[in-house]
Amino acid sequence: MIDDAPHVGVGDFHLGATTPTGxxxxxxxxxxxxxPDRSVVCSTGNNGADALVCSSSEVRGxxxxxxxxxxxxxxxxxLVVLNxxxxxxxxxxxxxxVLYRSxxxxxxxxxxxDSFSCLSDVDGLYCLESASDRGFALTRSGYREIQGNDRAPVALRGAASSTDTTSPSPTR
Structure with a gap:
């Protein structure tokens, strides 16, 4: 589903602040x-790390x-760290x-x-890393690991074509 969503260019995503009010x-x-609700903030490539890092109160390491x-x-x-x-x-x-005010x-x-793709949805944020084909979802239900071949939640697939209404996470 991430691949099917309208993609935005990364040109506008190279700004941020080191503190929430900076x-x-x-x-x-x-x-x-x-x-959009600022409940999740994410950054890639900071400190030379080839990782996607997101901060959210839904992550409880x-x-x-x-x-x-x-x-x-x-x-x-x-923090959740994906590489x-x-x-x-x-x-x-x-x-x-992770930078703020981005x-x-x-x-x-x-x-x-790079190797990361993320989908923003009213239900949450879904991110995958292409080489490992795994990632995470940050939703109202909390943090969970996902795989690229997992089926998308019905809300992301549009009208249900069957009685399947409880799929765990998005596909690419």
């Missing part, structure tokens, strides 16, 4: 966006960092900064940047 800077590396976390980690349990090797709830905010990814539109 001044916005333009022409930044990476891609930065938020959902572990309260403490796992063993092996680098010294000096500013642990944040409300071709892994998907994790909770991360070091100082290693994966451009809004309007409901019903998708954005593709």
């Amino acid at each position: 001044d916005r800077t333009d022409n930044l590396s990476g891609v930065h966006f938020s959902t 572990t309260a403490t960092p796992p063993a092996g976390t680098p010294a000096g980690c500013d642990w944040s349990r409300d 071709s090797d892994s998907l994790s709830a909770g991360a070091c905010a100082n290693l994966y900064p 451009h809004i990814l309007e409901f019903g539109t998708a954005l593709s940047a």
